Amino acid sequence: MNASISKNDFMNALTKVASALPSRATSIYALQNILLEFKEGEGAIRISATDLEVSSVVDSPATVQEEGSLAVIGSKLIESIRELPDDEIILSSSEKNVLNLKSGKTRFNLRGVSREEYPTLPVLTGEKSFKVSSKVLKEAIKKTIIAVSVNEARTFLTGAYFTIVDKKIRLVSTDGHRLALSDITAGEIGKEKKNVSVIIPARILLIAAAAFEPDEKITISLSETHVVFSGETGRFSGRLIVEKFPDYQKIIPKKFETSIKINRQVLLDTLRRVSVYSTGEMTPVSFNVKSGKIFLHAESPEFGDAQDEIEAEVKGPAIETNFNSKFIQDVLKVLTGDELNIEMSSKIAPALFKTDNDKEYIYILMPLRG
Numbered sequence: 437m438n439a440s441i442s443k444n445d446f447m448n449a450l451t452k453v454a455s456a457l458p459s460r461a462t463s464i465y466a467l468q469n470i471l472l473e474f475k476e477g478e479g480a481i482r483i484s485a486t487d488l489e490v491s492s493v494v495d496s497p498a499t500v501q502e503e504g505s506l507a508v509i510g511s512k513l514i515e516s517i518r519e520l521p522d523d524e525i526i527l528s529s530s531e532k533n534v535l536n537l538k539s540g541k542t543r544f545n546l547r548g549v550s551r552e553e554y555p556t557l558p559v560l561t562g563e564k565s566f567k568v569s570s571k572v573l574k575e576a577i578k579k580t581i582i583a584v585s586v587n588e589a590r591t592f593l594t595g596a597y598f599t600i601v602d603k604k605i606r607l608v609s610t611d612g613h614r615l616a617l618s619d620i621t622a623g624e625i626g627k628e629k630k631n632v633s634v635i636i637p638a639r640i641l642l643i644a645a646a647a648f649e650p651d652e653k654i655t656i657s658l659s660e661t662h663v664v665f666s667g668e669t670g671r672f673s674g675r676l677i678v679e680k681f682p683d684y685q686k687i688i689p690k691k692f693e694t695s696i697k698i699n700r701q702v703l704l705d706t707l708r709r710v711s712v713y714s715t716g717e718m719t720p721v722s723f724n725v726k727s728g729k730i731f732l733h734a735e736s737p738e739f740g741d742a743q744d745e746i747e748a749e750v751k752g753p754a755i756e757t758n759f760n761s762k763f764i765q766d767v768l769k770v771l772t773g774d775e776l777n778i779e780m781s782s783k784i785a786p787a788l789f790k791t792d793n794d795k796e797y798i799y800i801l802m803p804l805r806g
Contacts, residue, residue, distance in 0.1 A: 437474045437504025438528045439481055441496060443520060443539065449483050449496035450514050452670060455643045456485040456492035457510045464488075464555075469507035470529075471554050472535070476500040481527075482633040485510060486559055490640060490674040491557050493646070506533050508548035516544045564632055566605060567585055567623035570652040570667065576607050576618040577645040579797050582766045584638040585611035592679035595637040598658075604725040604796075605656075608684045609638075614763050619796040635677035636663050643672050660781050683744050687800055692779035694752030696725060698790065703730075706744050706770040710734045713742040720804050721761040725780070726754035734761070757783035760805040764789070767799040 450470065458467050473482040480495040516537060517525070526538040530545070537544040577596075585593035590612075596609040605620040644665040657664040664673040674692055707721065708800055714721050714734035724731040730748050735741040757780070768776070773793030780787045789799040 437506070438502040439474050439498045439500040440524050440526050441498040443517065443522055443525055445496050446481075446525060447514075447517055449481075449494040450510075450517060450646050452494050453483050453485040453492040454510060454514060455646070456487060456490045456672070458463050458487040462487070465551065466507065466554050467513070468509055469549065469554060470510040470513055471483060471505065471551065472506045473505040473551075474498075474500045474503050474527075476503045486555060486557055488555065490643065490672070492643065492670070492672050493557065494647075494670040496669075504529060505551040506535060506548045507551065507554040508535050508546050508777055512546060516546060520544075525692070532646060563657075565655050565657040568605065568620055568654050568656060570648040570654050571650040572620055573654055574645045574648075574650065575639045576605075576620050576797075579767075579770045579794070579799075580607040580618045581638055581641060581645075582607045582770060583609040583611055583614045583799070587611070589695045591677055592635060592681055595635040595677045596641055597681040597684065598636050598663075599633045600631075602657035608681070610684060610687065611684070613760065613802050615684060615800040616751070616767075617684070617688075617798050617800075620794075632658060633681070634658060634663070635679060635681055637674060637677055639678060639738075640665075640672070640674035645672075647672055687786065688798070689779075689781060689788065691801070692752075692781050693790065694725060694750065694755050694780045696730070696751075696778040696780070697749040698730065698746060698778065699769055699774055700771060701774065703776060706732060706746055707761055707765055707768070710742045710744050711765075713739055714761050715739075718804055719761040719786075720758045721764075722756065722758050724754075724756040725750055726756075752780075755780050755783060757787075759787070760804060761799055767801075771797075 467487055471484040475482055481498045482495050484493045520539040520542055523539050528536045530536055533548045533550050535546045535548050580596050599606050605622045607618045609616050647670055648667045652667045655666045661676055662673055663676055710721055710732045713736045715736045722733040728750055729745050731745045733743050767789050771791050771794055773791040777790050778787055786800050786802050
């Protein structure tokens with residue numbers, strides 16, 4: 437096998453597939469490898485990785501003189517390519533499955549294994565598929581992923597719920613303290629696709645968000661057990677969480693008593709300042725809404741307290757409650773637009789956060805008790 441490839445193209449492709457390498461120690465040696473397949477007719481090197489839960493395949497443009505394949509340790513390959521000069525890289529193989537890398541005067545010889553020793557990647561074709569813009573998908577994932585639970589004891593909350601509502605794809609996530617909901621306009625959705633309800637693990641969503649260029653068209657394919665994200669140069673697949681997602685509609689309030697309009701960036705900056713004195717796992721900050729202002733207060737038994745206030749447009753009765761400061765900052769960082777809308781009902785009822793720029797997105801946050 438023999439091929440030449442630019443360092444930048446090769447490094448970009450390796451970075452994408454590396455997300456499918458095992459994140460923990462594994463007894464299956466072959467899974468530590470990245471598979472390289474030289475495709476002469478396609479003018480590309482196909483680069484693959486898997487941990488058997490997630491699989492990544494990327495075709496990187498290359499000039500292929502001789503076809504062939506072998507697998508090498510992924511971490512060492514990436515380290516080697518990173519340290520090569522910023523020039524064209526010549527790849528070839530010698531006896532005993534050694535990958536030869538040459539760039540300028542630098543040469544690396546990396547021991548590998550044959551294609552036959554590498555796991556066979558499943559060829560997955562989803563029973564239902566949806567076409568979406570990569571840019572829109574990335575935005576929806578960024579805004580939804582913040583509310584995914586990291587508690588592995590509640591597996592059904594460690595991913596985003598994927599369903600169809602009003603001919604749009606809906607992603608919903610919750611960790612029990614907050615909920616994020618984002619709707620995505622997709623290609624034509626027929627009646628046979630309307631009964632889709634699956635949970636996609638957060639890891640797969642993050643891989644998909646990072647893998648594709650903003651101008652790509654993405655096909656999302658679903659089977660009973662797997663999801664596949666396919667673009668122009670890559671394919672990423674993984675197992676679904678086959679459990680029941682909670683009835684999220686019950687969490688979303690139907691009416692509110694107090695409406696607040698406030699500058700999003702001003703609130704974010706003020707929260708950061710006050711939160712210096714907010715300690716503990718839940719980082720509590722007191723919100724006192726009254727008389728056209730929001731008064732913020734945080735207190736630390738060890739260090740003291742902090743107070744600040746912000747001008748706001750308030751309609752409805754005054755409310756005083758406590759929120760997790762980090763959870764509010766999380767949503768303020770992913771929202772766009774200057775004007776933030778906050779809807780509240782009482783000190784114990786969930787609040788809703790949204791902006792006019794993000795009409796397809798809502799964020800629900802439960803107040804803290806006490």
